[in-house]
Amino acid sequence: MPGHQLAPDISGDDDPSDVLSAERAHLTTSRAALRAMREHAGSLSADAAGDWVSRQVLQGLLDQRVAALADHPDTPLFFGRLDRTGDDDLPMTIHVGRRHVHDDNSRALVIDWRAPVSRAFYQARPSDPMNVRRRRRFGFHGGELTAYEDEPLDQGVPLRESRILTEEIERPRTGPMRDIVATIQPDQDEIVRADLGQTVCVQGAPGTGKTAVGLHRAAYLLFTHREKLARSGVMIVGPNRAFLSYISSVLPALGEVKVDQTTVAGLVGDHSASEDATVATIKGDARMAPVLHRALWMHISKPEEGLLITRGVNRFRVPDHEVREMVASLRGTTRYGPGRAALAQRLAHAVLVRMEQRGESPDDRVQDAVARSKPVKQIIDQVWPRVTPGQVLFRLLSDAEFLARAAKDDLTAGERETLLWARPPRSWKSAKWSAADAALLDELADLLERTPTLGHVVVDEAQDLSAMQLRALGRRCRTGSATVLGDLAQGTTPWSARSWEEVLGHLGFTDGAVTELTLGFRVPREVLDFAARLLPSVAPTLAAPRSLRPGAGSLSVRRTADLAEAVTAAVREYAGHEGSIGVIAADAAVPALASCLAAAGVPHDVLGPDSSPEQRISLIPASLAKGLEYDHVVVAEPADIVDAEPRGLARLYVVLTRAVTSLTVLHVRDLPPHLS
Known part of the structure; x- marks a missing residue:
């Protein structure tokens, strides 16, 4: 780290107890230093700022700094160590942890896992030791250092399987999702450290850690491009609020407390009116984009009269053909709202030209006064009327003739008939919009006024988003980049994506890189192989996922006469x-x-779209299971899950891959043929 001196080598001799004692002492010293850093940050005052606004901004930054330096006693402050060969100017010994820690003399005690020098902890291997002679992994329990494990990297000897790494991956969990900084694998690390300017799409099978990879990439980018992303912002977009609650602790544990997390509904509008899937599918199609564009601009009419401005005894006229030329030159070349404002200024400028021709010397104030004058407002309201997204969409869905003109050849007659409301609301203000409508309203809002953009957006479960929803997300990072996460096999909506190139195209990142993660670390092999029997039906083009964990005895499939009784017994077990x-x-x-x-x-808790579980036992509707993990999972009546929706087999694939230790499948009805 520039400007900081690193701690000296504390390897001691090779006696394990001496090594543990030295490392525990270093942990104690590091925790004390972190407390001192936090106390110092808390002692700083924003009073030095010159005005009230500056003081509020500075105080907010100080509060964020204090929150980022919070110590989590049950979480190891560092999880690894690198003993380097000294072939360069970097220090000989580096402890790798969740955040940078230094003492009062600016001597670094722990180096952030995102720092360039820490990359060797994840990537070094005997064939490419990256100037590291030994990598040390630490085992912890309740925040206390309990064990260590050394991996020699400079002897050309193949590495043995790490017991500490395996135990950390398999460690039972309760509550929210944990970070994986101690267990990031080389292929995951490559994705995490991808440059900010690159959009990355991750096709990840269940248990491959794609969600964690996306969150850790956000943390890495915030560390590497702190100043830029502090201005432009980073946003995490998940499938529902229950999922966001599940992942909510990951970034704060990594010291990143200023990251917005939301759903697509939270971005485009939380509308939830019920709607037939056929209608929602048409509304979600990318063909709706040109339809909406035409529908908005069709509100502009051809000027029938010119402009007449009276100032004192003078009258200034702009003929109708000149007004038509102005409208034609602006139409479609700008957004609707700015175009309306620009037309007012062009009309006022034309009047000023005529004033100058008569020998007057008008200035900018005169032009602004003319632009705000009643005659100009009248002609603009007639030619370029003020509209809202709701007004445009209401007219589109309630006026068959208007829809036909806006749709042209993009929609069939049958599709137009399907879209039209059978019983239109009295007005656009009383309309009840659906989730599919929300994306259309957002598209129209962007045609009216440009949507602000962010520096980076992480989108999880992206395979389930419609083309119009993806366009809404793409607008929010059109000047930035994105991390797109998902699994085509877990697509459960009628409009689920069939390829990632299609998804990236709708987002506006056709040059994005698609990476596939097929090696799982969380779901036992026996469970994953059982669920993978569904793949030929739900995603025949995908390779079957593989798991590093054999998981013998992790799967139990039982027929029962009384489902409720069997579920209760399994939970108690x-x-x-x-x-x-x-x-x-x-x-x-x-x-x-x-x-x-x-x-x-x-x-037990019953998981809802907006709920956070508090009990150890959760009852989960199948539609909310995506993205969640449990040590032990009981699946009740797979056939009912399949029958509940058109893509029921994909939903069942999701449900069967939520277990990280054991899975019990209970059924009264016959299993789907794919699983028999």
């Missing part, structure tokens, strides 16, 4: 083991199962 428990069923079956668990005295 899992309650005797460590880790979280998720019961996943078809949405319609959740209330009955919740009643049975409650009657049996089993404490």
